[in-house]
Amino acid sequence: VQLVESGGGSVQAGGSLRLSCAASGYTYSSYYMGWFRQAPGKEREGVARIDSDGSTTYTDSVKGRFTISKDIANHTLYLQMNSLKPEDTAMYYCAADSSSRRLRIGRPRNWGQRTQVTVSS
Numbered sequence: 182v183q184l185v186e187s188g189g190g191s192v193q194a195g196g197s198l199r200l201s202c203a204a205s206g207y208t209y210s211s212y213y214m215g216w217f218r219q220a221p222g223k224e225r226e227g228v229a230r231i232d233s234d235g236s237t238t239y240t241d242s243v244k245g246r247f248t249i250s251k252d253i254a255n256h257t258l259y260l261q262m263n264s265l266k267p268e269d270t271a272m273y274y275c276a277a278d279s280s281s282r283r284l285r286i287g288r289p290r291n292w293g294q295r296t297q298v299t300v301s302s
């Protein structure tokens with residue numbers, strides 16, 4: 182399983198970024214996928230996940246601002262981030278697993294290489 186992220190960068194508060202995660206090496210449509218982030222000095226947290234049936238879940242702090250989606254044909258996961266805040270600054274990781282539970286508890290077996298998102302005030 183390979184997960185390759187792109188799309189991170191630096192923006193001012195209120196701006197937008199879209200993260201992409203290109204996946205290969207497994208049956209994409211049957212996997213559970215998600216985005217995690219880790220800010221300096223903080224524990225890694227789950228940001229959003231999308232199940233194999235397309236249902237989505239978000240952590241409270243990003244609800245209404247972030248949207249997770251997947252393009253099955255192109256094996257790509259996205260995270261559209263709008264109305265970004267300085268507290269969204271973190272390393273963002275794409276993750277995938279055949280087990281929903283592993284993703285829910287933050288222990289997926291497959292991780293991307295991470296991408297930095299920096300939001301300035």
